[in-house]
Amino acid sequence: MEPQAPAACEQRLAHCGIRPTAQRVRIASLLLSAPQHLSAEQILAQLRSAGARISKATVYNTLNLFAAHGLIRQLSVDGSRAWFDSNVDPHYHFHDLESGALIDVPVPSVEFSRLPPPPPGTEVAGIDLVIRLRKKM
Amino acid sequence: MEPQAPAACEQRLAHCGIRPTAQRVRIASLLLSAPQHLSAEQILAQLRSAGARISKATVYNTLNLFAAHGLIRQLSVDGSRAWFDSNVDPHYHFHDLESGALIDVPVPSVEFSRLPPPPPGTEVAGIDLVIRLRKKM
DNA sequence: TTCCTTGCAAAACTTTTGCATTAAA
């Protein structure tokens, strides 16, 4: 997967008020190159094998920072670890139970004809939908 | 919350092919007394403060065993820890982002008028829906 | 006796944090 142009990432970070350090730009460049789902460990491994000098702490700190600024979205799909989704537009997910793969499901392919009213004093902040998949027999 | 009659739990476990040991019956008795969502740590604390002699390892082993037999369901709602749901009938959840509380949403209160076809070679194994709630302003 | 279960401690894993060093503005 081609990393996104570092210059574009730099601008995007600066636009969010995030100081575009070398490590942050590399993470952004990797993650924002296409819609994808990566774990912190995967990001660390990919950057290091590409020759980057970066620590685990910085990866976690940066991912949390990006998520807080809405650049990425943190998913809780299986209990094992967090997945970071570079697609922050509203969408849902297929989750292949065998491979663990996550596949984006665009909003228009799901339609709710009925939803429960939120409890009094609350409003809906978001809807997470995960469609679990198994191999067809 | 009243624990369910231990005798009924014993029968239920035996019916699943699970040997009804003292610790397992206590966990079942606590968890299956009503539809609820508990963490392993909460279960351990409640049983111990009720005078039970039980270890953390046994709580985890037992919860995994129960989940494997379909007696309970493990939820991934926030990344922090697993929640064990004593309601194994199909249903969805509200998740209060402020308090962390989980509230069951019965199946009939949600209706899908459109769902995406599962990718070739796969079929839908289940649908997890979490409606995140924030305080209304 | 034989097999399974438990408890304890240690290990495994993911994520966070403290602090000295380094880089950015």
Add this chain to the structure above:
DNA sequence: TTTAATGCAAAAGTTTTGCAAGGAA
């Protein structure tokens, strides 16, 4: 120069595992 970010190691939190001891059949 001043402030913020990084790296490392250690800590924290959750869950799993190895193994000796205990309990059920």
